[in-house]
Amino acid sequence: MDVLVINAGSSSIKADLLDANDGARRVSLRVERVGTADCFARWDGGPPESLGAADHESALAAALPRLMAAARGGKVEVVGHRVVHGGERFVTPSAIDDDLVAELHKISHLAPLHNPANIAGIEAARSLLPDALHVAVFDTAFHATLPRRARTYALPYELSERLGLRRYGFHGTSHAWVAGLAAQWLDADLRDLRVVTCHLGNGASLCAVEYGRSVDTTMGMTPVEGLAMGTRAGDVDPGILIDLLRRGEVDVDGLDHLLNRESGLFGLSGVGNDLRDIEARAAAGEDRCQLAVNVYCHRIVRLLGGMVAVMGGVDAIVFCGGVGENSAQIRSRVASRLGYLGARLDEERNATARVSRGDQAVARISGDNSRVALLVAATDEELAIARATVSVGRDRHVLDDGAPSGIPIAISARHIHLTCEAVDQLFGPGHQLTPRKPLSQPGQFACEETLTVVGPRRRLESVRVLGPERRACQVEISRTDEFHLGLDAPVRASGDVAKSPGVTLIGPAGELELTEGVICAWRHIHMRPEDAERFGVRDKDVVDVAIDSEGRDLVFGDVLVRVSPKYVLEMHVDTDEANAAELRSGAEGVLDATGATARVLRRRQDTTRNHEEPR
Ligand code: AMP
Numbered sequence: 001m002d003v004l005v006i007n008a009g010s011s012s013i014k015a016d017l018l019d020a021n022d023g024a025r026r027v028s029l030r031v032e033r034v035g036t037a038d039c040f041a042r043w044d045g046g047p048p049e050s051l052g053a054a055d056h057e058s059a060l061a062a063a064l065p066r067l068m069a070a071a072r073g074g075k076v077e078v079v080g081h082r083v084v085h086g087g088e089r090f091v092t093p094s095a096i097d098d099d100l101v102a103e104l105h106k107i108s109h110l111a112p113l114h115n116p117a118n119i120a121g122i123e124a125a126r127s128l129l130p131d132a133l134h135v136a137v138f139d140t141a142f143h144a145t146l147p148r149r150a151r152t153y154a155l156p157y158e159l160s161e162r163l164g165l166r167r168y169g170f171h172g173t174s175h176a177w178v179a180g181l182a183a184q185w186l187d188a189d190l191r192d193l194r195v196v197t198c199h200l201g202n203g204a205s206l207c208a209v210e211y212g213r214s215v216d217t218t219m220g221m222t223p224v225e226g227l228a229m230g231t232r233a234g235d236v237d238p239g240i241l242i243d244l245l246r247r248g249e250v251d252v253d254g255l256d257h258l259l260n261r262e263s264g265l266f267g268l269s270g271v272g273n274d275l276r277d278i279e280a281r282a283a284a285g286e287d288r289c290q291l292a293v294n295v296y297c298h299r300i301v302r303l304l305g306g307m308v309a310v311m312g313g314v315d316a317i318v319f320c321g322g323v324g325e326n327s328a329q330i331r332s333r334v335a336s337r338l339g340y341l342g343a344r345l346d347e348e349r350n351a352t353a354r355v356s357r358g359d360q361a362v363a364r365i366s367g368d369n370s371r372v373a374l375l376v377a378a379t380d381e382e383l384a385i386a387r388a389t390v391s392v393g394r395d396r397h398v399l400d401d402g403a404p405s406g407i408p409i410a411i412s413a414r415h416i417h418l419t420c421e422a423v424d425q426l427f428g429p430g431h432q433l434t435p436r437k438p439l440s441q442p443g444q445f446a447c448e449e450t451l452t453v454v455g456p457r458r459r460l461e462s463v464r465v466l467g468p469e470r471r472a473c474q475v476e477i478s479r480t481d482e483f484h485l486g487l488d489a490p491v492r493a494s495g496d497v498a499k500s501p502g503v504t505l506i507g508p509a510g511e512l513e514l515t516e517g518v519i520c521a522w523r524h525i526h527m528r529p530e531d532a533e534r535f536g537v538r539d540k541d542v543v544d545v546a547i548d549s550e551g552r553d554l555v556f557g558d559v560l561v562r563v564s565p566k567y568v569l570e571m572h573v574d575t576d577e578a579n580a581a582e583l584r585s586g587a588e589g590v591l592d593a594t595g596a597t598a599r600v601l602r603r604r605q606d607t608t609r610n611h612e613e614p615r
Contacts, residue, residue: 002026002071003386004132006060007082008121010113011035013059016382017070020390023357023383027070031059056117057124064128079134080389081122082381084114084170084223086138093141093388096122096134104136110168111222113260135389142172145213150310153220167225169217171199175207176214177384178320178377185362186316186373189538194311196304199379200330201321202230202273206300208307216310218303224259228299230273233263235299268292275323275330297333304334314341316373319365325355325378331365335374342371357383395599406597407525409547409571410440411578414481416451416465416505417474426451426507433467440568441526443468452506453477457486475503475518478576482520492519493560521574524560525598526567535600539563545571546599552582556598571598 001021007014013031018024030042031051039054041063051062068074081096087107094100101122108115126134143151151167153160160166175197182197183190195209204227208216218226218234228234236259244250250258266273269292271281282289308314317338318324319331328351335345346367353363355378366374395406423431427449434448450462453475460481474497482489487501502514525545532538541561547554556577573583583596 001078001390002076003389004067004071004076004079004125004129005082005382005385005389006079006121006125007382008056008117008124009034010117013056013121015060015063015067017067017076018382018386020383020386023380023386026072027067029063029067031063034059055124056120057127060121060124061128076129077132078389078393079125079129079132080385081118081125081134081136082139082173082385083118083122083136084139085111085168086136086140087168088164090136090138091141091144093135093137093392095392096126096136100136110164112256114223133389133393135392137173137385137388139170139172140168142176143167143169143207143214143217145215146217147215150216165221167217167220169205169207169214170219170223171203171205171207171217172214173381173384173388174199174320174379175205175209175217177381178318178379179207179209179212181362181377182316182318182373182375185364185375185377188315191538193315194308194313195316195318196307196311196314197318197320198300198304198324198334199321200227200300200319200324200327203232204229204234204300204321204323206303206307208310210311216307218307226299227303228268228296229264230275231261231264231266233259233267265292265296268295275327279327279329293330293333297330300330300334301337304338308341314372316375317343318375318377320377320379325376328353331374331376335365338372338374343374344370345374346370406548406599407527407545407569407571409573409578409583409596409598411583412476412521412572412574414453414460414463414475414477414575415446416453416463416476417470417472418465419471419473420469422473422505422512423469425510425512426505428509431509433465433469435467439466440570442566442568449507453485454504454506455485455487458484460485472497473505473512473514473517475505475514476521476574477518478574479520480576485518487518489518489520491522493522493524493562494519521572522560523556523558523571523573523577524562525569525571525600526562526564527569528565528567529563531569532561532563537561537563537600543600547581547583547596548599549581549583549596552580554581556581 002017003020005016011034013034015029017026028044031039033039035055037053039051039059040048041051042048051059068076085107087110089103104115104119146169153165155165178197179195180190182195183193190212197207197209199205203223205217205219207214224232226234241255244255265275265278269278269289271277271289278289278292282293323330332345332350335343344367345365350365353365353376355361355363355376357378357380361378363376364373365376423433435445436448437446439445445467447465447467449465451465453460453463477489490500497517497519500516501518502516503518505512537543539562543559543561545556545559
């Protein structure tokens with residue numbers, strides 16, 4: 001699936017048309033000096049081509065035919081937009097509509113340098129490609145998991161509440177991406193790792209990624225906080241700013257400019273913000289350039305220690321961004337101060353490390369005896385945005401690229417699993433269960449046989465038996481059935497019947513008293529490993545699931561994920577749950593497809609409950 005990814009700045013537009021599967025670029029456009037009389041475009045790094053006087057819309061309009069021509073089928077169906085600030089509200093990639101654009105306008109003050117430009121790009125692209133799905137992917141979104149203590153400034157509480165003063169963090173798309181790359185490279189699950197990601201580009205930030213979630217980051221409410229950057233100051237004693245204002249050195253706009261444009265490597269070195277030049281001049285003995293490099297590295301070391309401390313340890317430290325990916329010197333200076341963590345840099349590996357998007361995206365620069373993996377990773381924010389965009393398209397059923405967008409739901413009516421011995425006792429010695437109808441999970445079937453279930457209060461007639469036989473008897477009923485029978489069955493995964501109540505089963509050839517085995521089935525999703533990967537979950541995870549039903553949408557918490565190559569993707573709910581969501585099945589039977597679909601909203605935790613496979 002080809003996706004157009006647009007990153008609109010105040011005077012620039014970056015647009016990449018890329019394959020969301022493998023990240024292959026069909027075409028890359030860079031437009032500069034947008035809004036001036038000499039706007040120009042470069043295609044795939046080629047020579048500048050004048051666009052004359054152009055704003056965002058006219059520049060995009062001029063480029064569009066060539067972008068379209070490069071797209072598969074000559075058509076762009078989905079457009080992902082990088083949006084720097086999503087504020088409190090936007091914490092996941094979101095389909096763009098008029099409401100979203102209006103909301104973005106309202107929070108523009110949070111990122112005055114970025115959001116207005118992002119909006120200009122969105123508005124231009126929407127008017128030029130009105131039929132495409134436009135999706136906003138937010139730099140702040142990955143940090144939505146920052147705990148309260150990490151996102152709160154020690155300012156008067158009421159003031160922060162009233163004005164929404166809090167830390168948001170940025171570069172989230174990149175931090176999430178390279179943390180994922182690191183986990184892949186280490187052949188580990190990100191949810192088992194503590195990673196510090198160091199996005200060191202012209203803007204720079206660190207992120208503490210604890211078990212897959214951002215728990216701290218160095219940028220704050222705006223991207224000025226934290227590390228020393230290309231032109232941004234990073235952390236400064238706020239007293240200095242008060243003093244500058246008081247003395248009339250700067251006004252508010254001047255202070256903004258000073259902190260965002262005139263500080264950092266640029267302000268320290270006096271020779272610009274490109275680290276390559278500064279490193280060369282530092283090597284030639286220029287004092288201010290040496291100071292700039294020293295301050296830059298010292299700040300990384302200091303704040304990196306904070307990220308590790310917040311997580312109580314670290315398994316991997318990943319460098320990315322223009323500086324992180326290319327400057328062996330900066331990596332070496334930083335890593336040589338990390339011995340206290342048991343991190344050992346391999347200077348040779350560091351000097352020769354080369355990464356690029358795709359197959360060579362990660363290189364290890366730590367020694368074999370290092371307790372912490374030191375990695376360099378090629379970040380790919382465009383591909384991350386393209387993938388997020390496609391997944392929004394699938395969720396909204398706008399895209400059909402072969403992958404199922406939702407999870408089919410089936411209703412599980414009350415039923416009974418029996419052992420071979422129980423079959424003999426209830427239906428007569430040597431009786432074979434008679435398949436009546438195959439169930440969706442391979443090898444499972446509803447039987448012709450039914451039984452009477454007798455509880456302390458009442459009985460249920462004609463309860464269907466499911467085959468094949470299992471190692472233990474199990475009766476799965478709904479909460480309503482429990483009231484009817486007069487017992488209190490626990491909510492359990494199939495196979496977990498310890499200390500559950502018993503019932504009497506009556507069959508044509510005899511009775512069987514179960515001392516335990518009655519459960520209310522824990523709602524669950526069967527999926528194959530490839531489905532699990534797509535949904536970002538694993539076996540025994542517990543997830544929240546949104547049910548799209550006609551007129552009675554519902555979000556179910558505590559949904560158990562069960563992963564096996566033997567399964568077929570399907571969510572099972574019981575009749576009570578189905579009724580609550582107004583799910584209707586087409587046919588009568590034990591397990592009926594409803595035609596509705598479910599969507600995994602978020603993973604919540606792992607469980608340790610065991611469950612048993614059918615024999
Ligand atoms: P980014 O914002 O991620 O594109 O990073 C851009 C910055 O990376 C440039 O301004 C340079 O300071 C820095 N950079 C790029 N290549 C190198 C290099 N080979 N050595 C040192 N710094 C580099």
